[in-house]
Amino acid sequence: MSTTHIRDEAEALGHLGNAALTMMRSVFHEHMPRFPGLDDADDVDDLVNDFFEAKGAGYANAVTAVPDDGAARRLTSKWVEHWLVDQVRKRPWGALRNRLEKRLERSNLFATSALAHHWTLADGEDTDLLVGGDELRAIAASAPVEVAPALGDGPVRLGRTGQLEEMLLRVLTAAGRLHVSDLTDICAHRFPSLLETTDAFDATAEIDWDIIEETVPGHDGAATAVAKRHHEHRAAQLLPTLSARDRTVIRFFDDPRGLATELGVGRSSAYSLIAQLRTRLIETAGDAERGREVVAALIGLVLDDGAVVPSLDDMSMEGSNAN
């Protein structure tokens, strides 16, 4: 028989009580090992309080509206996971924002807007052009920026000479002016690996942006045949780095419904999985155009490779949130 201690206690008190506190601490203890990005200094009890302060009455109402203590724990577990993911991401995000601001300051292409924390083009008008976030992200994705993978302990190299500036220039030309947070968002979308947990954080924090200016200019991309071979080569290099789940996403790249069925997840989750992999491949390939070519090459490779795709049963377990 399922118990309802958390709700009973809250209904008697008018707010959450001991049963909820005990459950919340237990959920945090369960999740902490999965978030190595959090310092040892982060005391679980303090994190519980930070979480509760952030989620407030919304959490209190939600956790007492579900049918029993088991459901309350499951709901808490999801909310805690969402919150911890963001706590871990916040750190590299802040570092990315700082570095981005330095980069904007150093270039004579950009100027601070009359609006605090906003940036505009040095020779452009200081005004909002009301363009959607999706459009700006598409513009950023179409600008070529080579990302050199970190070698050993070295920093991530983001963009050859002027490439990042060219991307920001295109974005600000379309937008007029943008808050530095929005620019950081766009960069975070464009370079998702910068926001991956601990390792990427360290690499991002240590990025010496000068290194980017010192790297050699990119190839001119004149010969399509060479480019095509390049994509195939890149795809072949990428293939072994893809997880079994990534391969499944590639197989259903244009079929979110099929992917949802295959992985036993909902359609919204399937869309997100495809979008995440697409963004990662754009980052790796250099821009959206080359990302598409690499995806096309990868689809061919994965389909040819069908026989060695590991059992899908394992994956549907791993990826399921629908059971």
Add this chain to the structure above:
Amino acid sequence: MPTESSERWFELARRAPIGPKRGGLLRSANPTDDVSVGQIRQAYWRESTAALLITGVDDSLARARAVPVALETGVEDTSTVVVEADASPLYGPIAFWPDAAAEIPFAVLDTLIASIPRQLLEIITEATHHGDAAEGLRRGHANPLLGSGAAMAIDELFDAFEVLQNAPGLTLSAAATPLAQLDVPLPLIVDTLHVPQARAMAIRIGKEPLTRDEALQLAAAANLAVDDILNAIAPLPVDLARELQEPRWRKPIRRRAVDGDEDGARTQLGYEAYQLAARETGQGQQHWRQRLEAIVAAEGR
């Protein structure tokens, strides 16, 4: 002995009261609460759960038009309408996705969390057409980053909403009388199924459901086809089947459900009320409600 952080937690708890700001605690499934427009209810089906805002009700079919809701602060995208804490009926902000409205069966609905006043409701459901219209109301700031906590929460919300839309609801049977009388002597039913005479009688007049196994046993003993046995069981009267879809019966149904089989538990509860009705007069949803109340009250909490 409470530690410093526990004290702080209790301070936070006191600052985050449950229930609506006005009218005290409006929790759980009060028998008088019908499903109505403007309610925010917790909904669940199996493991999938979401808060929903009711924006329309089809009473005869026991279906509602509903909009997914997030009580989780910071979970929003550009298609969200956010009611800030000041304007919210709860002590916290609420996020709505009015463009995602879809139909769900009453059977997934549970606890009433809050009610949105009609005027605010109209602004929320129209907000996407008229832009920002009221104080304390705003559009979602931006789409969350891929892989962020908010993006995960929105995906989970919409996945759950999809499951809720496809959950089984009211199925109206053609007639409330059995297709055929069960032509099996009473003692045979008692002996075969090891049931008391009262239940055997109910089975004989078709007012008691049988499991597939019981139907098979009885068919073998009486030398009849299984379908003859199953055809003799009356479907529940329409008004009773309809009343059973109300969220007020969710708790007793859930309590009776074996392995989460709410459909089976709902049917079982329905037949108990149906048997009770054999000894009483009166029909219609109101009467069925009273009989169900009597059964639930008799079994205690």
